[in-house]
Amino acid sequence: MLESYSRSWTEINYSAIAHNVKEIQKLVGKTKIMGIVKANAYGHGDVECARVLADCGIDFFGVSSVDEALRLRQGGIRESILILGYTPPEHFHYLVEKQITQSLVSLEYAKKLSAYAQSVQNCIHCHCKVDTGMNRTGIIYQDQEKNMEAIFEEYRLPGLKVEGIFSHFPVSDDLGSESKAFTQHQIELFQEVCNRLKSEGLDPGLRHIQNSYGILNYQDLGMDYCRPGLLYMGVTSDDEIPIVSQPDFIPILSWYANISLVKWIHKGQTVSYGRHFTAIKDTKVATISVGYADGLHRIVSNQGLEVLVHGKRCPIIGNICMDQCMVDVTNVADVQEGDIVVIVGQQGDQKVTIDEISRKSHSINNETLCAISSRVPRLRKRD
Structure with a gap:
């Protein structure tokens, strides 16, 4: 029998997260999971979700901003944290102090980060963002414009330790032929970037490109990490969108x-x-x-x-x-x-x-x- 707690309240079945994580792991094989807990874990409680995910063996978390990363650190989360968005220069010091990994939204931004790291005689951990078609942030690498030299330069900037590389799918939820071809080409472009880095003697680091629908529809791409958000919470973005896989998720x-x-x-x-x-x-x-x-x-x-x-x-x-x-x-x-x-x-x-x-x-x-x-x-x- 339910008890009344407040005028309105939610109840979160955090124990079901472990089940949902196992369902994700069935889809992606050996690819590890980066738990996306931005926006207060999509309203489910970022610190609590991160704690449960860490108990499931998740060792990397993704957030949108430095304040979200600090909330996790203050909540006792010691695993790696990647800021997927922009951190203002006045907050660069948190990246060093709290050992937070920063995504490189552009080469110009990476240079600012490099200058700061050198000024404090420290090293900042980063992931290179490659724009294969989202056209939001990252260095553009698309058929019309392949800025490979800029990517090389990011990896070589002093004071930065580029430990990973990632991109993002805009239409992995669409199984129409045009969208599938677009997403598949993004995968090819991303792999091309990684191969060109290796041929230049540079280690791409941890590779990740699959968002939630990338996991559901493209499954095991052989990447190092995937980035589920809503999936470990037991829901997708839209119940009526058809998907390739048939996971048994439990909404939490x-x-x-x-x-x-x-x-x-x-x-x-x-x-x-x-x-x-x-x-x-x-x-x-x-x-x-x-x-x-x-x-x-x-x-x-x-x-x-x-x-x-x-x-x-x-x-x-x-x-x-x-x-x-x-x-x-x-x-x-x-x-x-x-x-x-x-x-x-x-x-x-x-x-x-x-x-x-x-x-x-x-x-x-x-x-x-x-x-x-x-x-x-x-x-x-x-x-």
Whole structure:
């Protein structure tokens, strides 16, 4: 029996991460896993997820920024950490002090990092970012422009120890022929870069290119690491996107809220801001203590999104407010204040998924999970 913890809260089944990690390992063979825990582990709790992943043997973590890396260090994470994004020069000292690996977003950036490392007479650990088609960060290496000399130069910069090289897939989730050809060519370009480094007498270091869909659809590429994010949390970006593999993932997050009020409204009465819902009959309405400030997007208002009350699917009606929303519970008996509503998760034999919210908001699960507010507690699910 669930207990009420707050007005709205999530429960994280951290013990299921080990199962999901094993499912990933089945797909990638001997390739090791770099656990991506950026954005508070996509809303699941970065330090807690990292601790569990470390217990599973994960020895490398990926984050977006230096502050995220510092959170892991402060949380006791001693494994290697790669900052996938940009670190401002005024924060370069943390890379040395906390032994954090920095990605090289450009040659010009690498030169700044090199100058700093020399000025403090120290060495900064780095991974070279190669842009094979994402056109976001990294040294461009594509058919139109192959900046191999710039890559060579990065590896030779004094004060930098370039221990790895990586790239990123923009369309590994698309199994259409054009996207598959594009992704396959990215793999070829990346391998070409690594081979040219070796021919120049330079060790490419740790090679990694697969994101979550790269793991699901391209599986064992023989790289040193892969970079799953949502996968070890048991979900993909979109439940309806077809994938090549068939892993048995367990979603680790459930989301709940309390009912604060139950009342009847009459036929013809309206609900919430804008009066966009009008009752076509006498309707029993439950007000629940979750809103868009908690991460339940206002855009899903009046879209037929359902939650579970006493194990039955009930639609949200009217506009979602900042801290509350209303649900039609006419067909549910004995609903009362304090009852627990399932926004994401299972109750009885019914289940509602994060993907349902994402689909109604025309988004992906990555964004929907990240949007769950910090005011919503992340609680460890009790066994």
